[in-house]
Amino acid sequence: MAMCSSFCPRTPFRFRAIKHQNSLQFKPFSTHASSTSPPKDETPARIGFLGLGIMGSPMAQNLIKSGCDVTVWNRTKSKCDPLISLGAKFILWLGCISVLSMSSSAGGAFGYKSSPEEVAASCDVTFAMLADPESAVDVACGKHGAASGMRSGKGYVDVSTVDGATSKLISSQIRSTGALFLEAPVSGSKKPAEDGQLIFLTAGDKSLYETAAPFLDIMGKSRFYLGDVGNGAAMKLVVNMIMGSMMASFSEGLLLSEKVGLDPSVLVEVISQGAISAPMYSMKGPSMVQSLYPTAFPLKHQQKDLRLALGLAESVSQPTPVAAAANELYKVAKSHGLSDQDFSAVIEALKVKLQQRT
Numbered sequence: 001m002a003m004c005s006s007f008c009p010r011t012p013f014r015f016r017a018i019k020h021q022n023s024l025q026f027k028p029f030s031t032h033a034s035s036t037s038p039p040k041d042e043t044p045a046r047i048g049f050l051g052l053g054i055m056g057s058p059m060a061q062n063l064i065k066s067g068c069d070v071t072v073w074n075r076t077k078s079k080c081d082p083l084i085s086l087g088a089k090f091i092l093w094l095g096c097i098s099v100l101s102m103s104s105s106a107g108g109a110f111g112y113k114s115s116p117e118e119v120a121a122s123c124d125v126t127f128a129m130l131a132d133p134e135s136a137v138d139v140a141c142g143k144h145g146a147a148s149g150m151r152s153g154k155g156y157v158d159v160s161t162v163d164g165a166t167s168k169l170i171s172s173q174i175r176s177t178g179a180l181f182l183e184a185p186v187s188g189s190k191k192p193a194e195d196g197q198l199i200f201l202t203a204g205d206k207s208l209y210e211t212a213a214p215f216l217d218i219m220g221k222s223r224f225y226l227g228d229v230g231n232g233a234a235m236k237l238v239v240n241m242i243m244g245s246m247m248a249s250f251s252e253g254l255l256l257s258e259k260v261g262l263d264p265s266v267l268v269e270v271i272s273q274g275a276i277s278a279p280m281y282s283m284k285g286p287s288m289v290q291s292l293y294p295t296a297f298p299l300k301h302q303q304k305d306l307r308l309a310l311g312l313a314e315s316v317s318q319p320t321p322v323a324a325a326a327n328e329l330y331k332v333a334k335s336h337g338l339s340d341q342d343f344s345a346v347i348e349a350l351k352v353k354l355q356q357r358t
């Protein structure tokens with residue numbers, strides 16, 4: 001069943017956690033409301049956010065700006081600082097005591113550390129936005145990983161793009177603690193993340209889906225609940241498989257148009273008015289024509305998604321020759337040092353091939 005949101009997230013709400021039977025519910029309340037003290041069974045909802053890269057940072061930022069109580073963690077600690085400046089919490093940890101800090105560098109001299117475990121232990125719902133299956137497993141299930149801090153009444157929402165097997169592994173580790181698990185990879189890139197316009201493809205514990213809904217609605221424009229763990233991951237991989245092939249095909253067209261004496265900028269314009277128009281072509285085309293690839297979606301992640309999508313297709317014996325060919329092109333692009341450029345830099349792999357022939 002697909003569900004879409006209608007919640008308006010832009011008012012400065014705060015969220016209170018309310019114990020309801022065995023589950024947690026979150027009720028928004030306006031920060032402009034009267035100063036009557038909250039009912040005794042209500043405490044501020046605490047949100048954890050692990051992974052502050054291109055996507056995680058703006059997503060966490062939107063939660064903070066909407067009045068949520070957010071605790072952040074990132075492997076490279078300095079990326080926490082802009083969010084701490086906006087009001088995020090950062091936990092320093094010394095094995096037996098945790099202290100809240102105003103800076104990720106505080107405590108360094110004393111050997112203090114922060115860990116996903118500490119964040120999960122101190123929060124009601126913890127989100128994770130990590131690079132790939134390996135980092136998602138490490139942060140959730142590794143030493144001092146989030147699972148070590150989970151227990152009944154808490155929830156873990158993994159918004160990273162991973163394969164179904166990885167998601168199921170993380171789900172089983174989280175659920176073995178009594179906590180709930182939701183996979184919720186996103187469609188939409190850096191700008192939609194900044195604008196709170198992501199599309200969440202969720203699957204897993206339905207009650208956590210409902211609990212997390214107000215927060216998903218702050219970060220996104222719509223959400224789909226797709227059933228069992230693995231379905232959200234599969235939907236995301238199918239979407240990105242199509243996207244990767246589209247971009248490879250677009251790149252071929254841009255280069256071919258130029259080679260036969262056409263202006264590729266005019267091609268972008270022609271495409272934008274016809275049946276194959278897509279926002280992606282209009283957004284990326286003009287900079288691709290100038291050989292500029294400002295990173296919104298790193299090429300290495302697109303290749304990872306194609307690799308995982310091919311694995312998904314293999315698991316059901318589905319032929320995917322177009323995606324397989326596109327994957328090879330992204331691999332060539334990676335081998336030419338383009339991993340951290342935007343995925344539209346895949347066009348450079350074709351230019352390399354052209355040069356090799358001439």
Ligand SMILES: NC(=O)C1=CN([C@@H]2O[C@H](COP(=O)(O)OP(=O)(O)OC[C@H]3O[C@@H](n4cnc5c(N)ncnc54)[C@H](OP(=O)(O)O)[C@@H]3O)[C@@H](O)[C@H]2O)C=CC1
Pocket residue numbers: 050051052053054055056074075076077079129130131132134135138139159160161162186187188189190296297298301302
């Ligand atoms: N960018 C985009 O347009 C979109 C990306 N996605 C998906 O979202 C996820 C994140 O993407 P994005 O933000 O672009 O990626 P980034 O590369 O910018 O960020 C990756 C994050 O993962 C962390 N990380 C990487 N390896 C490890 C590790 N071994 N242990 C702990 N943390 C680690 C990084 O930490 P550190 O800062 O220390 O390197 C960083 O916080 C990916 O799965 C991607 O496929 C989904 C939709 C759109």
Ligand SMILES: O=CCCC(=O)O
Pocket residue numbers: 161186187188189240297
């Ligand atoms: O995973 C990245 C998706 C990027 C997008 O949907 O624009």
